[in-house]
Amino acid sequence: MAVYTDVSDEALRAFLSAYDIGALTAFRGIAEGVENSNFVLRTTGGTTGGAAGNAKGGVAGSDFILTLYERRVNPEDLPWFLGLMGYLSDHGLSCPRPVAARDGAALRVLAGRPAAITTFLPGVWPRAVTEAHCGPVGAALARLHLAGQGYDAVRPNALGPGSWPGLLDSCRRDGDSVQPGLVAELDAALAEILPAWPAPGALPRGQIHADLFPDNVFFLDGAVSGIIDFYFACTDILAYDVAICLNAWCFDAQGRFDAARSRALIAGYESVRPLGEAERAALPVLAAGAAMRFLLTRLYDWVNTPAGAMVTRKDPLDYLPRLRFHRAASAGALPGAADHGF
Ligand SMILES: Nc1ncnc2c1ncn2[C@@H]1O[C@H](COP(=O)(O)OP(=O)(O)OP(=O)(O)O)[C@@H](O)[C@H]1O
Ligand SMILES: N[C@@H](CCO)C(=O)O
Known part of the structure; x- marks a missing residue:
């Protein structure tokens, strides 16, 4: 279970209005993970905001991850983490890329928690390691x-x-x-x-x-x-x-x-x-x-x-x-x- 904080439709709409990532078409909580609350967002796709690759205008849709940071994450560390993810992604590593809103900030607040949107990565983690x-x-x-x-x-x-x-x-x-x-x-x-x-x-x-x-x-x-x-x-x-x-x-x-x-x-x-x-x-x-x-x-x-x-x-x-x-x-x-x- 890793949705610790509920997000109301109204709060989500207000939050997303700060971004240029298109209109919301789907939103669901992710059960996996233990540290933070994670949600998948699907939007009609945006033209700006720093999303990588799949968020170009005109594409059928884009998936993003919305994370609300809970318990063990110190909010003061978040700029460092998000900065690292952006840097690694710029340097060829396939990792979630923070998506900036129109004002340039990727780290925001939603439902009283620090929150950020990052790009969605394809693939599945191995349940049985070989x-x-x-x-x-x-x-x-x-x-x-x-x-x-x-x-x-x-x-x-x-x-x-x-x-x-x-x-x-x-x-x-x-x-x-x-x-x-x-x-x-x-x-x-x-x-x-x-x-x-x-x-x-x-x-x-x-x-x-x-x-x-x-x-x-x-x-x-x-x-x-x-x-x-x-x-x-x-x-x-x-x-x-x-x-x-x-x-x-x-x-x-x-x-x-x-x-x-x-x-x-x-x-x-x-x-x-x-x-x-x-x-x-x-x-x-x-x-x-x-x-x-x-x-x-x-x-x-x-x-x-x-x-x-x-x-x-x-x-x-x-x-x-x-x-x-x-x-x-x-x-x-x-x-x-x-x-x-x-
Ligand atoms: N960028 C992403 N792209 C696609 N799926 C993601 C992404 N980030 C998270 N997920 C999905 O959300 C799940 C939980 O994410 P994550 O492991 O980061 O949770 P957590 O609670 O923050 O951390 P922990 O693994 O330490 O419990 C992942 O297993 C995956 O299914
Ligand atoms: N990977 C850690 C959990 C923290 O994310 C563990 O297995 O103990």
Whole structure:
């Protein structure tokens, strides 16, 4: 369920009157996603306003996404996110492009929430990930990293390693209700990961997506047709983004590492942007940290979301086998690690 805020016909009409995207012909809420309220808009198509490609005058119709930003998105970050999406789209990445209204502003207010219209991307995200998806997703991630190089504004990663001890502290009281011994295991893992984290400046940095899970990557005919959901994007270690992807794409439903997928993902990435030796060497600890990050935010939501809240909680324990795997790999305790692609 991801329509947290209702939009009345009247409010929508007034909102759209600021744009040149044609007349509204259809409007529906999107059930998927957990963070924001998303709607699909179909219009007769516009002539201005900065919409890409499909919004040229005279076409049969244009689809757009209307997003109302909720809960975890800090409104102060929105200009940075929308700026990044516009920049990446200008530099050849297929991602939602913010649509400016007649006054030039893409970020507006609707139903009391910050809101923006972006272009609609074709394609479908993969419900069952296979090795065939992993090469294209690795290559798309590397294209994102290269395209982001000229976007100079910095957004520190609010969910980076510095935030993990505090997140764990806020789960200390109830964490073991999810699994006995979990808090102690996370304490031990943090005590290993944090001192081993690459020093500032040790690895190439840039704009990273930081949440490139399968539900944020659209495919069409076997190729990546679009990347969405830039609302965790930030300026951080590029190889950390690769590590987030390894966790999200290269483990099966039982939490078992799939070396063939991992090799495909890394090879796809390196077909566009080869990893340096130091980046490759850091991947096990970066991947352990990436597992820690998603385990902790999921655990935080699990223990802090009141029953009945309109939030879909994701299972923190999905990330425990990933964390264990990478801790073992970092300790050199995994047979055949050279075969994993990193
Ligand atoms: N630009 C787009 N083009 C086409 N469909 C989109 C676009 N943006 C969002 N969608 C649709 O809306 C759904 C939810 O979007 P999104 O994943 O951004 O939701 P969210 O709640 O903001 O984030 P999260 O995935 O973190 O819960 C997507 O799965 C997709 O179906
Ligand atoms: N991708 C995140 C959800 C936040 O968008 C997770 O799976 O925990």
